[in-house]
C-alpha cells in the first residue's frame with residue numbers, strides 16, 4: 369500500500385494535514401509533542417500488567433493513557449475472579465489441577481475456535497499472574513470456587529470481591545515506581561511510519577467522554593512501540609448492531625467507555641481481525657439490576673448448588689453449570705416463549721445456606737434484585753408458576769443431591785446443599801458481556817498484519833481487544849488471567865523492541 | 870445607556886469576583902470562606918482557566934480518607950470504593966459550577982444526601 373493512502377487511512381484527513389510528515393525516511397518523520405520509552409493505551413488488567421513487566425524489564429519512562437475520568441475500565445468493575453491453575457494458593461489448598469486441564473476446558477467452551485497455542489500460554493503462565501498480584505499487594509480470599517465449565521476449583525476471588533482489588537494495588541505499585549498515568553486522554557489514532565511500523569499515538573487531551581469535547585490534540589512518540597490494552601466495545605451499539613444484529617437490543621455489562629474507536633484504529637493500520645461476530649452473553653444477567661452486579665455473583669452460587677427453572681413449566685431446562693454459551697442460548701429460548709415486551713424470564717433460586725455464602729448476596733437482596741420467599745407456594749406465586757410442578761422440580765433435585773437419581777442434564781455437583789425454604793430467587797436474562805472477537809496476536813503479543821500474517825512492527829496488544837485465546841466462548845475467570853498474562857508478555861516484548869532496529 | 874451595558878460586560882469579564890456571578894460558587898464554600906473565596910482559590914494555575922488539580926481541594930480538605938462520608942442505608946462509602954479506592958480525582962464526582970454527580974450511581978443504587 370502506498371504511504372499516502374496509509375496516512376489518510378490511519379490519521380484521518382484533518383490530523384494528516386496538521387502533522388508535518390517528511391518525505392524521506394532518513395529525516396525525522398514527525399514533530400512530536402512528547403516522547404516516552406513506552407506508551408500503553410488503557411489502564412485495566414492488561415495495561416497495568418504490561419506496565420509492570422515493562423518496568424521490571426528496565427524501561428524507565430512509561431506512560432499509561434486512559435480516556436475516561438476513572439481508571440481501570442471493565443477490569444475494576446469486574447468480579448475479579450481469576451482462574452489460575454498451580455497458583456501458590458491452589459497448591460496450599462491441595463487442589464489437583466493443571467494447565468492442560470484448563471486448556472481442555474477452554475477448548476471445549478471455545479468450541480475449538482481457540483488458538484490452542486495462546487490458550488496454553490495463558491494456562492501455563494497463570495501462576496505468574498498470582499505472583500505478580502501478590503507482589504503488588506493484592507489480597508485473595510482463602511478459598512477457590514469452581515466456576516461454570518471449569519473442571520477444577522481454580523477461580524481465585526479478590527478479598528473485596530472486585531477486580532478493583534487487583535487493579536488498584538497494581539496501579540499504586542506502578543505509581544510508586546515512577547510509571548506515569550494520564551487520564552482524560554483519548555488516543556484517536558495509531559501513528560504509522562512509511563515502513564508500516566507503529567511509532568506513536570495521536571491523542572485528544574483533557575477529553576470529556578460524556579460530551580466528546582477536548583482541549584488539545586497532540587502527538588506522543590513511544591520509542592518501544594505501542595501496547596494497546598483498550599478492552600472490548602460492547603457499549604458501542606452501532607458496532608454491535610453491524611457485527612451481530614441479533615444482539616443489538618441486549619442489555620450490556622460493560623463500563624460506558626467500552627466503545628470501538630481503538631479497534632477501528634487497529635484495523636486501519638492493517639491488523640488482522642478475528643471472530644468479529646462472536647460475543648459472549650452472561651447467563652447470570654438479571655433484568656432487575658444494572659450491568660453485571662451483585663445479583664450476578666449470587667446467581668453463580670445458585671447455578672452451582674441449586675437449579676434454574678422455566679416459569680411456564682416450573683421445570684429445569686439446562687445444566688446450570690455448563691458453559692456460558694450453552695446456558696445463555698437455553699435461557700434465550702425460554703425468554704422467547706413470552707413476548708418481546710414481556711419475556712418469559714427464567715428463574716434461579718437457592719436455599720438460605722447457599723445464599724448466605726454468596727458474594728454479592730447482601731447487596732443484591734438489599735437492592736431488591738434477589739427476593740426472599742418462605743415457601744414453595746410463595747415462590748410459585750411470585751413468578752406465576754404452577755406450584756405442583758415447581759414442588760416436583762425441587763423434590764427431583766434433592767433426590768439428585770442425595771445420589772438417588774442421576775442428574776438429567778449431567779451436571780457435576782460440588783456441594784450438596786439441600787434445597788429448602790426459605791428460598792432466595794432472581795430473574796435471569798442474558799446480557800452482552802464480552803467481545804470474543806478482536807485483532808490477532810501471536811505468542812509474543814505482537815499484533816498480526818492482515819496483509820502479511822506477520823507481526824506489525826512496534827504494535828503489541830493483549831486482553832479483550834485481542835482474540836484467539838478463548839475461541840467462540842470464554843470461561844468465567846479467564847479474561848482477567850488472559851489480560852494479565854498477555855499484558856505481561858506485551859510489556860516484555862515491547863521492552864525488547866527498538867524502533868528501526 | 871448602551872455604554873453602561875458594555876462597561877458592565879467588560880467588568881464581568883475582567884473581574885474574577887464578578888465572573889463568579891455567572892459561574893456560581895456553592896454556598897458551603899462562601900459560608901466557610903466569605904469573600905476570601907475567589908476563582909483563584911481553586912484555579913491556581915496562571916493564564917487560562919483550567920480544571921483545578923486535586924491539590925487545590927486537598928490543601929483545605931485533606932485527602933479522601935480524611936473526609937468521612939455519612940453512613941447511609943446502602944452502606945456504601947464512596948471514599949472507600951472497592952473499584953477505585955482513593956485513586957480518583959475529586960472532580961470526578963464533585964463539581965463547583967454545576968451539580969455534583971457520584972460516579973457510582975451509574976451502576977449502583979446510592980443515596981448520598983450530603984454530596985457537595
Ligand SMILES: Cc1cc2nc3c(=O)[nH]c(=O)nc-3n(C[C@H](O)[C@H](O)[C@H](O)COP(=O)(O)OP(=O)(O)OC[C@H]3O[C@@H](n4cnc5c(N)ncnc54)[C@H](O)[C@@H]3O)c2cc1C
Pocket residue numbers: 409410411412413414415433434435436439440441442443444445446447448449450531553554555556597598599600621622623625626629630659660661801802830831832833844845846847848849851
Ligand atoms: C461486570 C463485569 C464483570 C466481569 N467479571 C469478570 C471476572 O470475574 N473474571 C474475569 O476474568 N473477567 C470478568 N469480566 C471480564 C473482564 O473484566 C474484562 O474482559 C477485562 O477487564 C478486560 O480488560 P482489558 O484490560 O482488556 O480492558 P479494560 O479493563 O476494559 O480496560 C481498557 C481501558 O482502555 C480505555 N480505552 C479504550 N479506548 C481508549 C482510547 N481510545 N484511548 C484511551 N483509553 C482507551 C478504556 O476506557 C478502559 O479503561 C467482567 C466484565 C464485566 C463488565
